[in-house]
Amino acid sequence: MATTQEAKSKGKLLLDSVRYLNWQSLLAAAIIAALLVVLLVQAVRDPGQFVSQLLVGITNGAIIALIALGYTLVYGIVELINFAHGDNFMIGSFVGVTVLSGAFLGLGLFAPVTANSGTGLKIVGVLLALFVAMGACGLLNVAIERVAYKPLRNAPRLAVLITAIGMSFILQNVGLVWKGSSQISFPSLISDGNALAAFTDAVSYRWKDLFVVLVTIPLLLSLSYFIRSTRQGKAMRAVAQDKEAAAMMGINVNRTISVTFLLGGILAGASGVMFGLFNGTTVFDLGFRQGLFAFTAAVLGGIGNLTGAVVGGILIGVIGSMTDQYIGVRWTDVAIFTVLILVLVFRPRGLLGDRSAVQGGGGE
Amino acid sequence: MARAREYALPVGLILLAFLFPLINGALGLGLMFPVIVVAVYVMLALGLNIVVGFAGLLDLGFVAFYALGAYVVGWFASTHFNEVSFRFLSALPAQTSGRELPGIHISFWILLIAAGAFAALWGVIIGAPTLRLRGDYLAIVTLGFGEIIPRFFLNGDDIFGYNLTNGTIGIKGIDSPGFPFLPESLNTWRQFGTLDLNPWYYTILVLVLVTIFVNIRLRESRLGRAWMAVREDETAAAAMGVNLVTTKLWAYALGATFGGLAGAFYGAFIKSIFPTSFSFNISVLVLCMVILGGMGNIYGVILGAILLQGINFYFLPQLNEWVHAIGAALNSPLLENADIPRYNFFLFGVLLVAMMLLRPEGIIPNRQRQEEMREAEEDDSATELTRA
Numbered sequence: 001m002a003t004t005q006e007a008k009s010k011g012k013l014l015l016d017s018v019r020y021l022n023w024q025s026l027l028a029a030a031i032i033a034a035l036l037v038v039l040l041v042q043a044v045r046d047p048g049q050f051v052s053q054l055l056v057g058i059t060n061g062a063i064i065a066l067i068a069l070g071y072t073l074v075y076g077i078v079e080l081i082n083f084a085h086g087d088n089f090m091i092g093s094f095v096g097v098t099v100l101s102g103a104f105l106g107l108g109l110f111a112p113v114t115a116n117s118g119t120g121l122k123i124v125g126v127l128l129a130l131f132v133a134m135g136a137c138g139l140l141n142v143a144i145e146r147v148a149y150k151p152l153r154n155a156p157r158l159a160v161l162i163t164a165i166g167m168s169f170i171l172q173n174v175g176l177v178w179k180g181s182s183q184i185s186f187p188s189l190i191s192d193g194n195a196l197a198a199f200t201d202a203v204s205y206r207w208k209d210l211f212v213v214l215v216t217i218p219l220l221l222s223l224s225y226f227i228r229s230t231r232q233g234k235a236m237r238a239v240a241q242d243k244e245a246a247a248m249m250g251i252n253v254n255r256t257i258s259v260t261f262l263l264g265g266i267l268a269g270a271s272g273v274m275f276g277l278f279n280g281t282t283v284f285d286l287g288f289r290q291g292l293f294a295f296t297a298a299v300l301g302g303i304g305n306l307t308g309a310v311v312g313g314i315l316i317g318v319i320g321s322m323t324d325q326y327i328g329v330r331w332t333d334v335a336i337f338t339v340l341i342l343v344l345v346f347r348p349r350g351l352l353g354d355r356s357a358v359q360g361g362g363g364e
Numbered sequence: 365m366a367r368a369r370e371y372a373l374p375v376g377l378i379l380l381a382f383l384f385p386l387i388n389g390a391l392g393l394g395l396m397f398p399v400i401v402v403a404v405y406v407m408l409a410l411g412l413n414i415v416v417g418f419a420g421l422l423d424l425g426f427v428a429f430y431a432l433g434a435y436v437v438g439w440f441a442s443t444h445f446n447e448v449s450f451r452f453l454s455a456l457p458a459q460t461s462g463r464e465l466p467g468i469h470i471s472f473w474i475l476l477i478a479a480g481a482f483a484a485l486w487g488v489i490i491g492a493p494t495l496r497l498r499g500d501y502l503a504i505v506t507l508g509f510g511e512i513i514p515r516f517f518l519n520g521d522d523i524f525g526y527n528l529t530n531g532t533i534g535i536k537g538i539d540s541p542g543f544p545f546l547p548e549s550l551n552t553w554r555q556f557g558t559l560d561l562n563p564w565y566y567t568i569l570v571l572v573l574v575t576i577f578v579n580i581r582l583r584e585s586r587l588g589r590a591w592m593a594v595r596e597d598e599t600a601a602a603a604m605g606v607n608l609v610t611t612k613l614w615a616y617a618l619g620a621t622f623g624g625l626a627g628a629f630y631g632a633f634i635k636s637i638f639p640t641s642f643s644f645n646i647s648v649l650v651l652c653m654v655i656l657g658g659m660g661n662i663y664g665v666i667l668g669a670i671l672l673q674g675i676n677f678y679f680l681p682q683l684n685e686w687v688h689a690i691g692a693a694l695n696s697p698l699l700e701n702a703d704i705p706r707y708n709f710f711l712f713g714v715l716l717v718a719m720m721l722l723r724p725e726g727i728i729p730n731r732q733r734q735e736e737m738r739e740a741e742e743d744d745s746a747t748e749l750t751r752a
Contacts, residue, residue: 080500081500081503081504148717148721151721152720152721155720155724156736157499157500158420158422158499158500158503159720159724160720161422161499161500161503162422162651162655162716162720163716163717163720163721165424165648165651165713165716166712166713166714166715166716166717166720167713167717168713169648169709169710169712169713169716170710170713170714170717172709172713173707173709173710173713174710176706176707176710177707177710181706288644292507292508292511295504299504330518330519331519333511333515334512334515334516334519337508337511337512337515338508338512340504340505340508341505341508341509341512344494344497344501344504344505344508345493345494345497345505346493348496348497348501
């Protein structure tokens with residue numbers, strides 16, 4: 001008896017949800033369905049290529065997700081689109097390549113780590129590059145917050161956004177002065193070979209892809225642990241909910257905001273080094289494009305929502321690689337910016353829900 | 365008497381602007397070309413001022429309208445569509461070496477209006493779906509559009525096999541404007557040339573003056589007051605009967621119109637347009653001009669445009685020479701070979717941050733805007749004091 005009633009109410013719910021669908025969501029559903037059918041046709045035609053592209057997309061998505069987390073963490077706490085975050089990521093890749101070249105701060109600390117170095121040295125080099133870049137970017141992000149955003153905490157939101165744009169240009173030019181305007185190549189330390197060579201030839205999953213996933217997962221787990229289970233993480237959640245109430249409970253709001261920026265910077269640094277090792281190059285204006293992709297990912301998942309940022313990042317990575325493969329590399333940017341606009345216009349809350357993207361109505 | 369004093373400064377400045385080519389010629393300054401480019405930016409900044417300064421909507425994709433205006437002129441006043449041959453009131457001679465001219469050639473003056481209208485249409489298309497969004501989201505959506513449109517021009521040489529925009533090569537050989545009905549003696553006015561820049565100068569001067577006039581009239585109109593109300597408090601404005609949607613759409617459409625007009629003039633003046641010249645940097649540069657001068661203040665915005673382009677054209681090359689001289693004196697190859705003008709956006713970045721931190725209302729502030737920028741902070745410090 002109870003079960004039939006439950007089923008009935010469920011059916012009613014479903015019916016209601018169909019009845020209340022407006023033309024916008026119907027249109028969106030139709031477009032997404034059409035795109036998925038096209039993709040499916042391609043997948044059936046050449047499954048190996050499709051799966052390989054999907055895996056590359058996931059790897060790129062992991063790199064984007066780490067940057068997106070920085071946007072979403074900061075937005076969740078101070079409601080600022082940290083425009084300079086993408087450029088912080090670029091600085092991270094520059095720090096990484098500098099460490100690997102062995103000539104940090106103009107000192108020849110050790111010999112450059114190159115493709116011909118021994119495996120042990122490669123591992124040490126990559127880890128060192130990762131840690132130094134993470135530290136540098138974390139501190140840089142904290143410093144930017146102190147200098148540029150903190151004095152404006154009570155100013156109109158647009159003022160802070162404009163400052164962030166200014167910081168973005170400053171960082172970009174720091175990169176330009178530091179390494180020049182040409183592409184900087186990373187040593188190819190991680191094999192391009194297929195990790196699945198032992199099983200199949202049709203699907204290509206390179207060691208590089210595996211490396212990115214192997215670095216990303218522990219980072220995500222430790223971030224999740226930090227926010228869920230430590231005192232400081234708890235403080236972050238409290239400040240995100242209500243700054244004033246948190247301050248009254250004795251939480252040091254300024255310190256908490258600094259820690260948030262530190263975390264975002266650390267993730268961006270790791271992401272920058274991985275991007276360099278994965279793609280082989282970096283350039284001073286990398287941060288603009290990559291940052292916008294990551295921002296798109298954060299919005300797609302629902303800004304302020306950490307799981308959303310990771311899901312959004314991977315989705316954006318996959319959308320990018322699918323566009324690369326089936327439409328053409330030169331349309332990838334347009335495709336992703338279109339996703340950004342469509343999400344912001346039709347579903348500003350993102351897929352998993354956010355904190356107040358539209359004036360007045362945030363929490364539903 | 366007070367009225368006369370009020371008008372003395374603008375009238376003097378306008379007179380000076382009209383006499384500038386004579387002064388330039390007499391003193392042999394050779395400033396015509398940079399001054400025309402500066403005037404184009406003044407127009408852009410005044411257009412953006414409507415959106416950012418009057419209505420308080422941050423638009424990071426303003427370059428899109430500039431590009432659209434330029435491409436309208438590129439498409440309809442060049443040999444780009446060479447499969448057809450169409451000519452309408454164009455200043456160009458009808459035939460060259462006995463053959464019909466390929467491509468579409470329409471009078472620049474008609475295209476100017478068309479470019480403004482086309483940009484306004486896009487302003488509405490971009491603005492309409494984004495109006496529900498809050499300020500910073502709106503900024504990002506406009507940034508997205510500002511990126512997509514130049515990229516479309518970049519990749520548009522193969523739209524299902526059709527070459528719409530000629531890709532990276534851009535559109536070259538754009539027709540010069542002119543008044544073909546004038547007598548022979550006014551040859552440089554019949555078709556504007558590259559040697560005599562006076563006709564170009566007076567054209568852009570008239571365009572700038574029209575822009576300023578429209579800006580002033582708008583600011584004091586019912587619509588201008590509605591913008592101000594929306595900027596200060598959307599909810600209160602809506603409660604007072606201001607239609608938020610049409611008010612904001614007008615801001616977008618009018619701002620875009622001036623962007624389109626400036627683009628159309630620039631396209632005809634430079635004669636060749638490339639998608640790479642419409643980058644995000646231009647949007648930020650124009651935004652810098654508006655912010656530096658003072659959001660919402662027409663004089664301030666004009667001053668901002670002149671200052672920043674002055675820095676670009678004169679201060680940075682000059683600084684470059686000084687640094688090179690110091691480098692030579694100190695025997696430092698690093699300083700001697702430094703390319704300072706390449707880092708101009710570093711300066712603009714610092715400028716944005718410094719202005720927001722120290723003087724968010726700009727050099728010549730709009731008084732209301734100044735109150736708004738300061739008010740928020742004072743409110744908060746007041747509540748903090750009472751709380752303490």
